[in-house]
Amino acid sequence: xxxxxxxxxxxxxxxxxxxxxxxxxxxxxxxxxxxxxxxxxxxxxxxxxxxxxxxxxxxxxxxxxxxxxxxxxxxxxxxxxxxxxxxxxxxxxxxxxxxxxxxxxxxxxxxxxxxxxxxxxxxxxxxxxxxxxxxxxxxxxxxxxxxxxxxxxxxxxxxxxxxxxxxxxxxxxxxxxxxxxxxxxxxxxxxxxxxxxxxxxxxxxxxxxxxxxxxxxxxxxxxxxxxxxxxxxxxxxxxxxxxxxxxxxxxxxxxxxxxxxxxxxxxxxxxxxxxxxxxxxxxxxxxxxxxxxxxxxxxxxxxxxxxxxxxxxxxxxxxxxxxxxxxxxxxxxxxxxxxxxxxxxxxxxxxxxxxxxxxxxxxxxxxxxxxxxxxxxxxxxxxxxxxxxxxxxxxxxxxxxx
Ligand code: ATP
Ligand code: MG
Numbered sequence: 326x327x328x329x330x331x332x333x334x335x336x337x338x339x340x341x342x343x344x345x346x347x348x349x350x351x352x353x354x355x356x357x358x359x360x361x362x363x364x365x366x367x368x369x370x371x372x373x374x375x376x377x378x379x380x381x382x383x384x385x386x387x388x389x390x391x392x393x394x395x396x397x398x399x400x401x402x403x404x405x406x407x408x409x410x411x412x413x414x415x416x417x418x419x420x421x422x423x424x425x426x427x428x429x430x431x432x433x434x435x436x437x438x439x440x441x442x443x444x445x446x447x448x449x450x451x452x453x454x455x456x457x458x459x460x461x462x463x464x465x466x467x468x469x470x471x472x473x474x475x476x477x478x479x480x481x482x483x484x485x486x487x488x489x490x491x492x493x494x495x496x497x498x499x500x501x502x503x504x505x506x507x508x509x510x511x512x513x514x515x516x517x518x519x520x521x522x523x524x525x526x527x528x529x530x531x532x533x534x535x536x537x538x539x540x541x542x543x544x545x546x547x548x549x550x551x552x553x554x555x556x557x558x559x560x561x562x563x564x565x566x567x568x569x570x571x572x573x574x575x576x577x578x579x580x581x582x583x584x585x586x587x588x589x590x591x592x593x594x595x596x597x598x599x600x601x602x603x604x605x606x607x608x609x610x611x612x613x614x615x616x617x618x619x620x621x622x623x624x625x626x627x628x629x630x631x632x633x634x635x636x637x638x639x640x641x642x643x644x645x646x647x648x649x650x651x652x653x654x655x656x657x658x659x660x661x662x663x664x665x666x667x668x669x670x671x672x673x674x675x676x677x678x679x680x681x682x683x684x685x686x687x688x689x690x691x692x693x694x695x696x697x698x699x700x701x702x703x704x705x706x707x708x709x710x711x712x713x714x715x716x717x718x719x720x721x722x723x724x725x726x727x
Contacts, residue, residue, distance in 0.1 A: 326448055328356060331400050332365045336446045338379055344371040345407070347428055347443035347451070354439045357460050358492070367395075367404045368443065370426045376404050390422055407431040413477040416513040429453050436474065436481045437488070437500075438466045463494040471503035479510035483522045483548075486541050490529025490567075496540060504540055511547045516595050519548060520571070527574040532567040550593035557582055566641070569634045572596065572604040579608060580642050603631060610635050614644060624655045625662070625699045632656070660698055660705050667694055669710040677715060690714060 329348055339346035350366040369376065373388045382396035391406035409430045410419035425431060428443050428451060435441040438456040445451065459466050465485050467474045475482050482504045485496050496504065511519075526535070535541050545551045545558045557578055568574040575590045587604050590596075596604070610627045627635060632652040639647045661667060671687050694710060697703040703713055 328352075328362050329365060329444070331398065332367060332402060333446070334397060335367055335380075335395055335402055335404065339367075339369050339371055339376075339404075340446060342371070342375075342379055344369050344375070345426070345428065346371075347445055349432075349443050350435075350440060353442045353444045353450075354456070354460065356444075357439075357442070357457060365402055367402050368407055368428065368431055369404055370407050371404075372406055372424060376406075391424060408434065410434045410477075416476070416479055416510060417515065419477075433468060435468055436478075436484055438468055439488075439494075441468050459497070463492070464497045465489060465492075465494050465500060466497035467500045467503065471500040472507070475503050475507045476510065479507065480514045480518050480522065482507065482511055482544055483514070483519060483526075486535060486538070486544055487522045487526040487529065489538065489541075490526045490532045490535035492529075493531035493534060501540055505543060508543055508547050511544060516549060516593075520594055520596075523548075524571040527568045527571050529567055533565055536561050536564055550590055554578075554582065554585060557585065564641075566637075569637060570600070570603070572600045573607065573634050573638060576604055576607045576611070576638060577641055580611060580638070603634075607631060607635055607638060611638055611642065611644075614639060614647070619700045620647075620651075620655045621659060621699050621701065622696065624652055625659055629653075629656055660701070661695070664691060664695055666705070667691060667698065667710075668705045668707040669694060669714070673707075673711070674714065677711065678718070690718065693717075
């Protein structure tokens with residue numbers, strides 16, 4: 326139970342104030358699976374304003390749904406008031422949320438039995454839907470009527486598949502049947518929510534197995550971008566390892582399909598600027614490698630935190646293997662790490678060529694110096710660089726008018 330120690334003060338405070346409090350969700354499931362837990366979520370009978378009153382550091386993230394974040398010793402805990410949900414007429418949000426005092430009602434609104442187990446402060450499990458049995462049998466089973474649960478919130482179908490990729494579980498028969506008969510409803514779900522699940526799906530330890538499942542293939546066909554490129558879904562069955570990130574999986578798809586571009590993917594998904602930049606840098610690095618550019622140039626243009634992911638993508642693409650060690654060594658051997666390190670500056674160039682108007686040529690000349698220094702063709706020494714530019718770019722002769 327040591328893994329739950331950080332949550333103890335929060336549970337104790339709520340209970341001492343007269344409320345019920347439980348640990349719920351993924352951390353209970355992962356604890357029962359004996360795998361490392363992520364965030365600890367807490368469910369309580371206290372209303373959000375009562376939670377706010379009890380703790381000094383609270384971030385009100387979703388008060389209308391009963392959720393606040395309590396910060397304690399630099400850790401965040403999502404504390405959610407026990408609640409019941411009514412109908413979902415838009416397949417997105419419950420029409421109303423009712424706070425309740427019965428933890429079983431709160432567990433009943435959760436997606437799968439393995440995610441519907443509560444843990445009390447004294448270490449007792451409350452498991453009204455047979456979640457522990459499902460964990461033992463490695464099964465993903467909807468809480469209650471699967472058909473109705475997927476209808477309420479179709480994202481749960483994608484969650485089922487991402488859990489099968491993460492945990493290697495199979496989807497229980499009735500749940501799978503309901504999933505297969507409600508597939509098109511996934512189109513009602515917002516792209517942001519889809520992306521969160523896809524990110525976890527492509528990182529799953531059992532991704533290879535999950536990609537061969539009929540339910541996965543059939544669900545992917547209904548997702549943005551994949552629906553226009555359905556041949557790719559079959560090709561994905563060749564994938565033999567999980568990806569570091571969703572964007573890496575997208576880069577892999579671009580490499581394997583001439584008609585797939587990052588631009589098209591960026592149009593379908595709301596990726597962050599960081600994700601977009603990483604995708605572009607990884608793809609550029611692989612293209613450089615394919616074109617047999619010097620390794621020095623490749624590692625120079627690629628931020629070092631992406632080396633491992635680059636090496637992984639190279640391995641998947643059938644190119645000659647490139648180890649992380651080789652990349653780090655090439656990085657260490659670099660004579661410069663950015664344009665700022667070039668021993669000759671823009672101002673020096675202006676002085677060397679007083680006749681030339683300021684313009685694009687300065688940047689172009691620096692680019693050339695940069696490439697030549699990185700690849701070892703030129704030493705990064707001021708005098709030698711000066712000499713090189715004056716020889717390579719002779720002073721323009723003034724034209725004479727006779
Ligand atoms: P992870 O370890 O990847 O975070 P998780 O099970 O904790 O997995 P979360 O998305 O963090 O997943 O959700 C926390 C809990 O909230 C779930 O375990 C489940 O009980 C409940 N839950 C989340 N999303 C839904 C949903 N769409 N429908 C019903 N219950 C949900
Ligand atoms: Mg979670």
